[in-house]
Amino acid sequence: MSPEGTALRSPVDDSPASAGSARSVAAGLFRACRPRQWLKNALVFAAPAAAGVLTTGAGMRGSLVAFAAFCLTASGTYLFNDSADVEADRRHPRKRSRPIASGVVSVRLARLVGAVLIAAGLLTGWAGGWRLAAVVAAYIALTSSYTFWLKRQPVVDLVAVAGCHVIRAYAGAVAVAVPVTSWFLVVISLGSLLLVAGKREAELRAQGGNGTRATLVTYTVAYLGHVRVMASGAMIVTYCLWALQEHEGLARAPYAVSIVPFVLVVLRHALLVDRGVGEEPEELALRDRPLQVFIGLLLLSLAVGVYLT
Template sequence: MHLASGTRPPGETARAGGGFGAVAAGLLRACRPRQWLKNGFVLAAPAAAGVLTTADGLRGSLIAVAAFCCAASGTYLFNDAADVAADRLHPRKRLRPIAAGIVPVRLARIAGTVLLVLGVLIALAAGWRLALVVACYLALTFAYTHWLKHQPVVDLVAVAACQVVRAFAGAVAVGVPVTGWFLVVVSLGSLLLVAGKRDAELRAQNGGEVTRATLAVYTPGYLAHVRAMSAGAVIVTYGLWALQEHTGTAQAFLAASLVPFVLMVLRHALLVERGQGEEPEELVLRDRPLQVFTAMTLLLLVLGIYLP
């Protein structure tokens, strides 16, 4: 395996200048705690069912979130260990702890294994069904790491499916049914975020080294088409869910939530066009208008679901 110019093999940096503290800090960063925001999808079904205010509902939801935080971090470690050579060619990913040599590949895999097992064990606290869903999530992510990520179009669906599994896990954890509207909205919203991520990755290449196999196949026009299709469809399905699945005061609040929801989708589209969609979770942490639209949507959802 040939390394990019100026890079070191995994672990060399840690041995040369970093002690235990540097490696530990790097390992924590490699677990990508900021991406735990994605586990907010786990709370979607319990929140929509109105059970987060009950003791059992809150307990089951928190267990599911904790299980997915561990499971997701474990898969990130394995994914970065597998992609270490490609990440060194990427202008931003080369700074990841494993690619930069701060965390040795072997240590990343050991820590990843511990986190995967811990995620399943935590899920068992809420029942074997949740543990099974977590196991299915792990199977999907491993299939993505070693095969699906190299298949054009399939890779988009696979990443979006991970978010759908998270949302389904929340429903399983608290024992509430999942409606077709719910799954469609989550699926389309996830596909929109993934398409925006690939679009930003394609823009970041700027004619340089291809760091992801599918980016050699995708074109800006195709990804723009996927984003436009997903954005339009998720707005329509969200509106139909708000207007057809609810009545009275709840319908009024949920119908009103469609306005900030549309603004949220449009703001995301603008950020992607500006090349800022590669890390969707970072957008929520950095972009103030997106934070405002998201907060307004969530507030109206809470009022519509819990106030009546």
């Protein structure tokens, strides 16, 4: 075979490979943005829905702006977090297949795209008003602190991750300018702590105490179970007090009924965590049919209370 023939075929042979590589990197970047975890950002709809303004044009627009801002920002922070954890993730039986840990996406590219997404999230938040932008900035500050420091501090890491969920819920209220009650904040805070403790417990069960997350060597299954029991008990009591004491007349009935599916959601989550499948809470909401039914009944009863009484 002549050198000329090789030279003539090189551009043709290399182009498909380059195109395939570009597609794999693009697909890897999309996976690294964790689109399934955008489900967490649905918390921005909680306060507008509870205030009865989600069905209005302004309420829906404000909520969607907040949702978009947090999807962009969260994906950017995930890229930075995975870049910081790349070596640890490569030793993890499941996380080593993540795009950055597996080498599909380079650390440099991940950080560049992460910075762009965070900037886009801030600008989107600014489109919803400076107050929403300030809440998005607070989320960025907390997640950055978690990525580079707080994740290695036992107990504090639980509160930090739970705080990210609380910020999302608060952002929804800011986006549509509705007041946030203490009942709302307490239930959201305790629920967030419950999910985070369940996630850590499932990780600990799966990895047998030898996982790559720094704080797992400090925690025990018994301790995390205690945190879950404390958070779930306090949350149920708070929710019951809100449902029974803060409403009168006919409006009380649907809120009182909502207690039943609310408790069922908590109990189902506890069962799943004990089975060792609570490592990815968003996956539970997408795959577990009984949990979906209980959540649907809860949302239905609350919708009746908010919009039809």
